[in-house]
Amino acid sequence: MMTLGTAIAFIGASLAVGLACSGSAKGVGCVGEAGAGVLSEDPGKFAQVLILQIIPGTQGLYGLVAWFFTCMKMGFFAGNLMELTTPQGLSLFAACLPIGIGGYLSAIAQGRCAAAAVSLIVKRPEEMSKGIIMAIMVEFYAILCLLATFLMVNSLI
Amino acid sequence: MSIAKMKRLRLIALNDQKEDLLAGLLHVGCVEVSEAEDKLTDPEWAALVKKDEASVLDVRARINALGSAMEALKKYGGVKSALFEIRSEISEEALFDEALYQKEMESADKINDLVREIAQNYSKENRLSGIRAGLVPWKAADWPMDQESTAATDITFGTCPVKNLMEDLTAAVEAAAPEAAIARIHEDRELKYLMIITHKSVTEAVLEALRPFAFSHAHFKDMPGTAAEEIQKLDISLAALKEERAKLEQEIASYKDEYGVMKICMDRLTADVDKEYTHEKFLKGDSVFYAEGWFPENRMEKLTKELEKFTCAYEYADPQEGDTVPVLCENSKLVTPMHMVTEMYSLPAYDGVDPNPLIFPFFVFYFGFMFADMGYGLIILLVSLFITKKFKPKGTMGYMFNLGILLGISTTICGFFIGSFFGDAVTVISETFMGQTRELWALINPLKDPMTVLYFGIILGIIQMVFGQCIKIWMGFRDGNGLDAVLDVVPWWILFIGIGLTVAFGSPIPVIIGALALICTQGRHNPTIPGKIFGGVASLYDITSWLGDVLSYARLMALMLATTVIANVVNILATLPGSIIAFIVIFVVGHIFNLGINLIGTYVHAARLQYLEFFGKFYKDGGVPFKPLAYNTKYVDVVEDENA
Numbered sequence: 001m002m003t004l005g006t007a008i009a010f011i012g013a014s015l016a017v018g019l020a021c022s023g024s025a026k027g028v029g030c031v032g033e034a035g036a037g038v039l040s041e042d043p044g045k046f047a048q049v050l051i052l053q054i055i056p057g058t059q060g061l062y063g064l065v066a067w068f069f070t071c072m073k074m075g076f077f078a079g080n081l082m083e084l085t086t087p088q089g090l091s092l093f094a095a096c097l098p099i100g101i102g103g104y105l106s107a108i109a110q111g112r113c114a115a116a117a118v119s120l121i122v123k124r125p126e127e128m129s130k131g132i133i134m135a136i137m138v139e140f141y142a143i144l145c146l147l148a149t150f151l152m153v154n155s156l157i
Numbered sequence: 158m159s160i161a162k163m164k165r166l167r168l169i170a171l172n173d174q175k176e177d178l179l180a181g182l183l184h185v186g187c188v189e190v191s192e193a194e195d196k197l198t199d200p201e202w203a204a205l206v207k208k209d210e211a212s213v214l215d216v217r218a219r220i221n222a223l224g225s226a227m228e229a230l231k232k233y234g235g236v237k238s239a240l241f242e243i244r245s246e247i248s249e250e251a252l253f254d255e256a257l258y259q260k261e262m263e264s265a266d267k268i269n270d271l272v273r274e275i276a277q278n279y280s281k282e283n284r285l286s287g288i289r290a291g292l293v294p295w296k297a298a299d300w301p302m303d304q305e306s307t308a309a310t311d312i313t314f315g316t317c318p319v320k321n322l323m324e325d326l327t328a329a330v331e332a333a334a335p336e337a338a339i340a341r342i343h344e345d346r347e348l349k350y351l352m353i354i355t356h357k358s359v360t361e362a363v364l365e366a367l368r369p370f371a372f373s374h375a376h377f378k379d380m381p382g383t384a385a386e387e388i389q390k391l392d393i394s395l396a397a398l399k400e401e402r403a404k405l406e407q408e409i410a411s412y413k414d415e416y417g418v419m420k421i422c423m424d425r426l427t428a429d430v431d432k433e434y435t436h437e438k439f440l441k442g443d444s445v446f447y448a449e450g451w452f453p454e455n456r457m458e459k460l461t462k463e464l465e466k467f468t469c470a471y472e473y474a475d476p477q478e479g480d481t482v483p484v485l486c487e488n489s490k491l492v493t494p495m496h497m498v499t500e501m502y503s504l505p506a507y508d509g510v511d512p513n514p515l516i517f518p519f520f521v522f523y524f525g526f527m528f529a530d531m532g533y534g535l536i537i538l539l540v541s542l543f544i545t546k547k548f549k550p551k552g553t554m555g556y557m558f559n560l561g562i563l564l565g566i567s568t569t570i571c572g573f574f575i576g577s578f579f580g581d582a583v584t585v586i587s588e589t590f591m592g593q594t595r596e597l598w599a600l601i602n603p604l605k606d607p608m609t610v611l612y613f614g615i616i617l618g619i620i621q622m623v624f625g626q627c628i629k630i631w632m633g634f635r636d637g638n639g640l641d642a643v644l645d646v647v648p649w650w651i652l653f654i655g656i657g658l659t660v661a662f663g664s665p666i667p668v669i670i671g672a673l674a675l676i677c678t679q680g681r682h683n684p685t686i687p688g689k690i691f692g693g694v695a696s697l698y699d700i701t702s703w704l705g706d707v708l709s710y711a712r713l714m715a716l717m718l719a720t721t722v723i724a725n726v727v728n729i730l731a732t733l734p735g736s737i738i739a740f741i742v743i744f745v746v747g748h749i750f751n752l753g754i755n756l757i758g759t760y761v762h763a764a765r766l767q768y769l770e771f772f773g774k775f776y777k778d779g780g781v782p783f784k785p786l787a788y789n790t791k792y793v794d795v796v797e798d799e800n801a
Contacts (some may be wrong), residue, residue, distance in 0.1 A: 056752055061750075065726045067678055068726065068729075068730065069729075072729065077733065092219065096579065097427065130501070133757070133761050136549060136757050136758055136761050137761065137765075138752070139758055140712070140716075140758065143715065143716070143758065144715055146722070146723075147718055147719055147722065150722050151607070151718075154604075
């Protein structure tokens with residue numbers, strides 16, 4: 001018999017991975033669109049465009065990490081699902097929110113930044129490292145979100 | 158260990174010796190010739206000299222020619238370009254070997270001609286393929302394509318949309334004239350291909366009758382054979398073109414052994430174009446020319462020795478107020494890689510202070526602290542060591558991997574203290590595969606005790622910022638307004654000590670003293686007394702920016718945890734499937750991902766702490782980089798021949 005708390009915790013874990021992956025998909029897609037335009041002019045820039053394109057993909061992975069970690073803590077993989085009380089479930093739900101919301105929004109912001117870096121490498125390919133650095137600045141906030149989620153889930157159960 | 162002192166050079170020399178002098182300047186490699194255009198606005202100067210004409214465009218054109226020939230060799234000759242060029246050493250004399258150069262330029266011209274021929278070949282092929290595609294539907298017509306009439310009849314080829322039924326077409330033709338026949342040659346998804354034979358007297362009437370069916374007349378010129386015959390002819394020509402192209406490509410490929418020499422010539426041309434850019438800045442008179450520029454003071458002897466070889470007049474002078482002096486930072490081999498970090502921000506102003514040795518210990522330690530893993534540290538260290546030893550990269554690449562060695566060491570040491578080797582790989586592996594729990598020794602476990610790490614990071618940040626303020630005071634005394642710098646800085650220290658004492662003893666008096674110190678000093682530049690007080694009170698607001706700066710160092714803790722957490726998650730994921738092969742695959746891929754993402758992230762954040770928090774306290778930026786006329790080669794290293 002599954003408790004309400006466990007169910008709520010599952011919603012949280014699902015939102016963590018679902019939102020973060022949606023954001024990453026949007027971000028990666030946005031860079032891909034800009035990149036395809038560049039490639040039509042200069043197919044030789046494929047490697048550079050690809051590097052920029054994967055940058056906003058990390059949030060999705062962080063979301064997956066958070067989902068995985070939460071499910072593992074709840075005993076989902078080991079087969080002995082914990083029976084969480086409702087307050088416990090709600091707090092796990094809350095703990096999952098940072099990477100869900102932060103991952104979703106930061107991936108989109110990072111995607112736009114990386115897409116701008118794609119147009120940078122059209123004009124000045126030698127300045128690519130600066131474009132990457134600017135996109136990576138956004139990454140920091142996704143890492144903070146993952147950290148917050150991780151520390152909370154880690155100490156809650 | 159500092160910003161190099163610069164001297165100004167003024168030089169007048171004979172036009173006849175210009176080429177040799179340029180070569181001499183390139184040889185010493187320490188003079189940046191600057192634009193002397195202000196001289197030309199002076200009428201007395203303008204009467205004597207004018208801007209020298211250089212042949213930059215000419216040399217550039219040659220660089221392009223050689224470059225495209227080298228590209229062609231890569232494309233057709235299978236010459237691979239390495240990620241890291243292993244540079245061979247070469248003497249100046251060999252670099253400027255005229256005979257070799259002429260020969261390679263000829264080869265390059267030949268290769269470029271061949272490339273052009275290949276391009277023509279392709280466009281011919283495109284044209285023929287287009288014609289062939291147009292003929293294919295008519296293959297079944299056994300009538301010469303360009304013969305549109307006989308003695309009494311007209312033969313018309315044409316198409317109409319496929320939706321028209323053959324019966325309707327036939328009926329229309331028959332209705333218009335009984336002396337006509339229509340036949341379908343071919344039909345595809347869009348069109349019907351028709352052949353119509355008409356008596357000459359009714360041709361127009363028949364075509365008119367077909368107009369409602371959107372019939373369009375197709376003409377074929379210069380095709381004496383039937384469609385099938387013409388296609389065969391085209392196929393033969395196309396095959397010939399292909400063969401010819403293969404021959405041309407092979408001919409290009411036969412030059413591939415010259416690629417190595419071409420690289421040397423490319424470097425020579427780069428040196429040539431640099432000389433021409435310098436040449437452009439000369440002012441030319443009837444028989445002499447004038448040049449001015451900058452060189453580092455410590456190269457004076459070498460430069461004098463070189464200039465003495467020529468018939469020229471020269472003088473050296475110290476920079477004057479208002480001169481834009483180019484900046485060159487000279488540091489020991491250990492600190493030099495740090496240039497990569499400062500150059501990305503901005504060079505120091507000429508009268509500023511060289512930040513490289515100052516940020517060196519902080520940057521290297523912060524990076525290690527944030528990455529903090531023995532496994533990753535060793536990978537960075539070994540890869541950097543391998544590349545620097547094997548390929549000896551120069552320039553930014555060289556900086557990068559030299560820096561990598563230091564960062565790798567620092568990461569490994571910090572990782573040792575927090576007991577992290579690919580996260581908790583040791584514990585996980587021993588538990589899963591050996592059935593016993595082993596843990597690495599750790600001074601502190603950041604996951605169990607993050608607050609200690611946080612405090613440590615923030616204290617480190619405060620130390621760095623106070624250090625930055627000390628530099629500001631030092632700069633103040635150096636430039637003769639030490640008191641100002643002291644008054645800018647010391648009241649803040651009084652306030653911080655006051656905050657500390659208040660927290661420790663609970664009495665508000667120390668804080669009030671600190672605040673009063675700020676109010677009394679920070680508005681001192683304002684002219685009126687109320688202005689001074691207001692300025693002082695307003696400065697209290699800066700406490701927020703200090704707070705922001707201090708909290709910014711919390712990222713030291715955050716990123717250290719991030720590396721460890723992601724590494725741990727990779728380890729857990731790897732053990733899940735329960736097989737050793739899956740473990741190895743997930744372990745390797747996961748840790749490479751973590752290494753990659755954290756490498757860039759940590760670098761950026763270690764740099765950012767210098768740029769914003771540290772530089773904000775003292776740094777004077779905006780220096781113009783010193784770009785002397787020197788060898789800037791890509792493929793070879795020019796070794797100095799001291800006897801030359």
